Each structure stands twice: as C-alpha cells, then as structure tokens.
Amino acid sequence: MPNATEIPTRDRILYASAELFRRQGYAGTGLKQIATEARAPFGSVYHFFPGGKEQLADDVLRTGGRFFLALYEAIAGAAPDLPTAVGDFFAGAAETLEATDFADACPIATVAGEIASTHEVLRQATADVFESWLGAVERDAIAAGVPREQARSLALSVLAVLEGAFLLSRSLKTTEPMDACAKAAVALVRSALIQQPTTPEATT
Amino acid sequence: MPNATEIPTRDRILYASAELFRRQGYAGTGLKQIATEARAPFGSVYHFFPGGKEQLADDVLRTGGRFFLALYEAIAGAAPDLPTAVGDFFAGAAETLEATDFADACPIATVAGEIASTHEVLRQATADVFESWLGAVERDAIAAGVPREQARSLALSVLAVLEGAFLLSRSLKTTEPMDACAKAAVALVRSALIQQPTTPEATT
DNA sequence: GGCCCGCTAGATAGAACGTTCTACTCGTGA
C-alpha cells in the first residue's frame, strides 16, 4: 500500500467502486469488497457516502459518465472530422477491452441494465449520463452538417452500436464485434453526412 | 394459484427465473424470490436443478436463447426480405418494451453484462446463445446475397445495434432509441445488399 | 497546552443469501 496515502480515501473508494461496479454489477459488488479494494476502513465508506450504497453508486455513475464524456471530447477534438472521431473512439475501446481481458468497457452499462427496472434513482442517473453523451455526439453531428432531427437519431444509433459492441465483445471475449461495429458506426455517420453535406469539416 | 397445477413445477421455476433474471440480473435475484414467484416449494428448486443457482441460470439462458431465436426465425420467415425482417423484429421489440414498462428486453443481456468477467460457466452460455443468433442472421444475409465475410460483420453490427437499443430504451424509458436503431439497422442491411446484389429477395 | 473535529478503524446487529438437510405426501407397482 504505497500510494494509499497520496490519493484521498474518498477518491480511492470512488475509483474502486467504479471498477467493481462496471465489472461485476451493482448487486454483485459488496461494500466490504469495495472497502478492501480501496484500502479504506469500512466505516469510511459511510462517512463519505452517508446515503449508503445507493449514493455511492449514484456518484460513481455520474463521475464515470463525466470521465467518459471527457474522453470522447478529447478524441473528437483531436480528430479531423466526425467519422474519424467515431472510428478512433471505437478503436480505443477495442484496445482497452483487450488490455483488461475484456473487463473494462462502458463505465455504466452493466449497472444500467441491472437496475433499469428495479432502482429508479440509479436508473435516472444512468439516463442522465446517456443523455449527456448523446448531447455531445448530437452537437458534433450538427456542427458537421447533419440536420437536427437526423443528428439525434444518429447519436442514438452510434451509442447503441457502441454499447452493443461492448456487450458482445465481453461475452464472446473477442474484439471482433467491436471491430465490425466500428466500421458500421463510421458508415452510419458517413451516410448521414452524405445525405446533407453543409459543413463537411468541423468537429466539437 | 389457478394454473399452478397445469404447468409443471420445473417449467414454472424456469419461466419465473427467466423473467426475474432478465429484469433484475443474476446477483440481484434470489432463489427464494424465484420459488415464491413460481409458486413452487423452495426445495423443488434444488430438486430440479441440483447444480443450484448456476445450473438454473445456465438452463434459463440457453432456453431463453432458443426461444428468442425461434422468434426471430418466425418473423424472418414471414417477411418478404431481410431488411423487412430486421425492421419487423425491431418494431416487435419496441412494442414489447412499451407493453412491459421497459422491463422485458433481451432475455440474456442483463445477465450477460453482469457475469462476463466473473462467472466463466455462464459467460460461455451467453456466448453460445449470441453465436446461435449471429449464425441465423449470417445465414439469412448470405441467402439474401451478402458475401460471407460481410455477412458475419453485418450480423454482429445488427445484433449490437439491437442490444444497445435495448439498453438505451430501458434506461431512458422511451422507445426512441429502439425506433432510431430500427432505421439504422435496416440501413446497414440495405447497404450490405446494395454493395453486392446477387439474390435480391429470399430470406431464411 | 488543551480542545475539537475530520477521519480512521472495526465490532456489531439483523436480515438475506445459497445450500443442505430432514420430514412428509401421494401415486404406482410388486
């Protein structure tokens, strides 16, 4: 435990929770396991998150959502156009999957599927995060010349392809779905741009 | 409990498990809840599934997989071509989502995401089921005139879009993602057919 | 110095978990 003193306890708990929740789900992860993984005393979990597991999960989902959004915006900002941005993002996802033995995928998907029908508070958190991502892609699509109505639809489709690719890749333990879906997502973006080319370049 | 005597206990357990697993996930569903929901004595669960929760889940996943495959094949068999079949399937999914208050989606997705990194036996079960679905779509795509290499890729993309649409629709509690993804999936199929039109009709 | 408070640390409670076990009912075949 060398760096245990450098990173604040609250952040260690948050980080360990994020990793465990996204790999094992909400119900499959215990607070004791989180405390152990975070090298934090059990009592500290309730000290920093008085609302218990629910508040912790809510924070984890929203924090992970912001992080993933920032990741997308960084990649999109560095890419010359939207199709390239989407392709790069999928490629990065495939790399991460392979590097973590198909454990680290979407930061909220596993929990989202699990609690959608049973836990309204957390469902709302996942919905907010998804909407924030959709908004970013939609904005970039509009900036790239896609009409408003199509932009929303395009964002939904691209995000769905990504989420589906995460699930299939993790289940099949291959990046084959992610690779195939990368091409499909880029194709969807391209066809939306071809249909209404107004400002061919510009991203973010 | 009127029909409790008509349907065999084993089937009632299987059916109740399928419903609960897909809505609440594997870890989030208890065997006691399953027994209660199935109107079966608790001991019967272990009588019919001596392997316990794992064997029960394995059976549920594979049975649900066969059921969903049959559903696809029924829809595909009734449709005049592959794009129509895919569109009809997505439309049916949207209807089911709305009718069940966004609870009933993919029979295995929730569990698949949850156990992919933690439960090798069940991960293999979900992988087998996904492969069976991919095989069916791939076969239909080839029959419709899509080249072999593209057919596999198309099947992966279409399934990913479907799974992603399920997740987003359940989280956002709208069929908007499913509706948008239906169009995207049909577009993907169409573009694969246009690129190599050999036998424009024929499905299944 | 003495006090206070953020934080650490973990014991503890009570419920729920998966699993195992025994006892019982009832229809069938010898």
Added chain:
DNA sequence: TCACGAGTAGAACGTTCTATCTAGCGGGCC
C-alpha cells in the same frame, strides 16, 4: 398391503449483506 421414489415443504446452517455504532487517532485553532 406394503415399499418405494418423485416431488413437496420448509427448517436450519454458515456466510455475507447493508447499515449502525462506538472508540480512538492526530492535526489545526483558541
């Protein structure tokens, strides 16, 4: 008539769960 096995029924076991509680550490402020 009796034995037997399939299935019913649920108690009990040890573990783990979330959550609460008390106690103590240690640095900053009066």
